[in-house]
Amino acid sequence: MMMGLRSSSRSSVTCGARPSCWAMPTISSRPPGPAWRQGSRSTRMLPARLVTPIPGSEHLETRNRSEAKLSDHNMRIELRELGSHVGDEVVIEGWVQTVRAHAKVAFVVVRDGTGLVQAVMGRQDVDPATWEAATTVTQESTLVVTGTVRKEPRAPGGYEIGVSRFTVLAPGGEFPIQPKEHGVDFLLDHRHLWLRSTQQRAILRVRAEVEQAIHDYFYERGFVRIDTPILTGAIGESAGTLFETDYFGERAFLAQTGQLYVEAAAAAFRKVYCFGPTFRAEKSKTRRHLTEFWMLEPEVAFADSNDNMRLQEDLLTYLVQRALERCGEELTVLERDTTLLERVRPPFPRVSYTEAVARLQAAGSSIQWGEDLGAEDETKLAAYELPVFIYNYPREAKAFYMKENPDDPRTVLCNDLLAPEGYGEIIGGSQREDDLDKLLARIREEHLPEAAYNWYLDLRRYGTFPHSGFGLGLERTVAWITGRHHVRELIPFPRMLHRLTP
């Protein structure tokens, strides 16, 4: 959340797990596996067939349409529906994944974004121009292929298309990303092309599913989505961690949290959340940091810190279950061991900060009460199968807006949630200080600009109320669910230190 306000070798990217076909260029150093075989999403969650007769299509160029004089039975389909078209002559559009051309038979594996299919032709079964086109086409060339669908156990995905027409809409050129490992830097420089690879597609599908699950979860529970501003005014010392921009001659900053705004909205709607991009100018260079990332921030009126933790574990359980239920193929492609994910159920273990320090000291750590937990400490504490809550930190280690713990004023009512398997902090939350005088005292103690927080203090002047909320880092959460090492792969176009393009 917004703690910031307080004061404010190279390696090869395994884009995939194994050095393998470009379809899953991976950061090197992983054992080979069969992930590339899992190209097709098959028929899982296939809704009604999305069949569109070619004659109605607007985007195919005339020449292609005229070349494909289709009978009434010819249909343009998406590859995910392939299984329901066995025996049909269909038209597919997509990109070349691999080509295997022999003297008298050729195989072209086509990806259309919804699935994968092998197009096959015998030399004597097609005209010379078609044969020439299919045997000289290169990776990522754009195709329109007409042919008959049949079951074929030898084909990837179990089906293939016997080609009758094969049209190259555009050449693939010398596609930079090859069927092999690449370095991280190279892949990130080509992120716009890397997205097409099997593992990257799987990763981003899981991300999209989790995002949808977030909205579904809160919608079904009566939360109101509040979109908070991205451009914000000056708020003082914390500027070092904020991206500054010019706002008609005024200083403005890109938001690093929506929390203050959802606190205001909580008094209007009781249960609210915001979910959007957030910006941190910290010069962090670790696998857990991005300068632009997506954060979910629920805020609930009349919820105390315990209610807050219950919401967190219930939400996270829901998100993990959704990913397991609907992204099984993606997790398989990613070679994610899902045994631990399947056990994610409330309640999660709860360890107080004070207890955590005692445990760490007993284990030989030199940490002293009052110090914030380091990454190594967190990893030790997260040695559970479930995510673990660490709650009630010393107030000096946390943000000004966190509510003083009535049972131990040295601490505040807050929690971090540490994911297992070394993924670390994915949530930070707290009960908010709802007492005007105490909040004001904290703002002064931190030497924050009081005037900038005047409207925030109004929330305590006019019908103040107990409330709690938290911030969940989307990329960190999805990194854990998908088992990826670095958050940069969990966002389509990562923004990091010294990386602003593509």
Next chain:
RNA sequence: UGGGGUGUAGCUCAAUGGCAGAGCGCCUGGCUGUUAACCAGGAAGUUGCAGGUUCGAGUCCUGCCGCCCCAGCCA
């Protein structure tokens, strides 16, 4: 900002201080069902930049630059 690595063909990497190479990709040819196909051949290099040591530097030394990992900061 510290600490540790690393930089050689388009890409991934080799090369005791002694002729700069392989695989992939690309081009040419061969091969009825491939599975990252395979076989044969071809094109492809200012070894990150600037100095230095040496008969000789990709290799050793100094400085600079880029990137990666870890830490701090946090989601």
